[in-house]
Amino acid sequence: xxxxxxxxxxxxxxxxxxxxxxxxxxxxxxxxxxxxxxxxxxxxxxxxxxxxxxxxxxxxxxxxxxxxxxxxxxxxxxxxxxxxxxxxxxxxxxxxxxxxxxxxxxxxxxxxxxxxxxxxxxxxxxxxxxxxxxxxxxxxxxxxxxxxxxxxxxxxxxxxxxxxxxxxxxxxxxxxxxxxxxxxxxxxxxxxxxxxxxxxxxxxxxxxxxxxxxxxxxxxxxxxxxxxxxxxxxxxxxxxxxxxxxxxxxx
Numbered sequence: 001x002x003x004x005x006x007x008x009x010x011x012x013x014x015x016x017x018x019x020x021x022x023x024x025x026x027x028x029x030x031x032x033x034x035x036x037x038x039x040x041x042x043x044x045x046x047x048x049x050x051x052x053x054x055x056x057x058x059x060x061x062x063x064x065x066x067x068x069x070x071x072x073x074x075x076x077x078x079x080x081x082x083x084x085x086x087x088x089x090x091x092x093x094x095x096x097x098x099x100x101x102x103x104x105x106x107x108x109x110x111x112x113x114x115x116x117x118x119x120x121x122x123x124x125x126x127x128x129x130x131x132x133x134x135x136x137x138x139x140x141x142x143x144x145x146x147x148x149x150x151x152x153x154x155x156x157x158x159x160x161x162x163x164x165x166x167x168x169x170x171x172x173x174x175x176x177x178x179x180x181x182x183x184x185x186x187x188x189x190x191x192x193x194x195x196x197x198x199x200x201x202x203x204x205x206x207x208x209x210x211x212x213x214x215x216x217x218x219x220x221x222x223x224x225x226x227x228x229x230x231x232x233x234x235x236x237x238x239x240x241x242x243x244x245x246x247x248x249x250x251x
Contacts, residue, residue: 004028005249006056006064007242008049009109012036012082015045017052018235019059020242025120027235029056040083042090046099053100063103065245066096067112067237071152075106081138105248110134111151112240113207113230114142118149119243121205121231128202131155131195132230135208139166139191158194165191171210181213185220196225205230 008017015036019029032055037044049066053059069081075093080086096104107115114132117123123130127146131153134140139156142149156166167173169191174184192204204223206214207230214229221227232239 002062003246004062005242005246006053006059006062007238007240007245008052008064008066009112009237009241010036010045010066010068010083011109012040012069015048015052016238017049017056018238019056019062020239022243022246025116025232025239027238031235031238032056036083040080040087042084042086042092042095043099045083046096049096050100061102063105063245063249064096064100065112065241065243066092066104066106067109067241067244068092068106069109071154072106072108072111073152077106103245103249105245107241107244108140108142108152109237110140110153111142111149112244113140113232113236114144114205114240115149115243116232116236116240117142117205117207117230118144118147120239121236122228123203123205126203129199130203130205131199131201132205132207133192133195134230135169135171135188135206135210137170137172139170155195158191160190160194165194171208174210181216182220185217188217189221189223192221192223192225192227196223201225203228207233207236209233 003023018027071078077087130144132142141155169187204227
């Protein structure tokens, strides 16, 4: 069977997709972007995905992986961030399979980024427990143990100092509070130290757009655990979602 799949990354403002070569871990087409429909309803997003897939070359019969800003349990979206509340409790796999007329598998967006790093990036061929944290509007996390995803970890919501700590340590919090990288690193130190105490991981990977500036803050963290930037940045969700679709379509 073909080592290809379609990967789609749904966000609150944009939807990106591409055809993926899963043997080499690279995009086989241009990354196509559409604006997320206003309101982010299931029907409107499904229609956008139909249009997006039509723009991709040679996709007949290929499975589709979709990463989504929600807790996803067996294809059911259990929450919704920056999209319609109609997604809560919806069988997204079933909806998309009906609307797109092909096999579809949906997963959490941070989990997709973690899978991309495990298969094609900083965690490739590494054993043990790896924690990926994406620093953006919030903090998304993915747990990878011996190459296997443990889904929906949601460790951005750890309570530290009496608050949901993504409200203090996310990149959005840095921007909101106009923090220097030094000041932000102190908050990140507290966050990653708590993760280290709870899980004793073998590796931390930091993703999100700010990871391209990793030299400004990662060297300031004092941890026992190695901490490195993600390698698959803008394409992480697409790569991870495509891998998820292929894996679940074959297994």
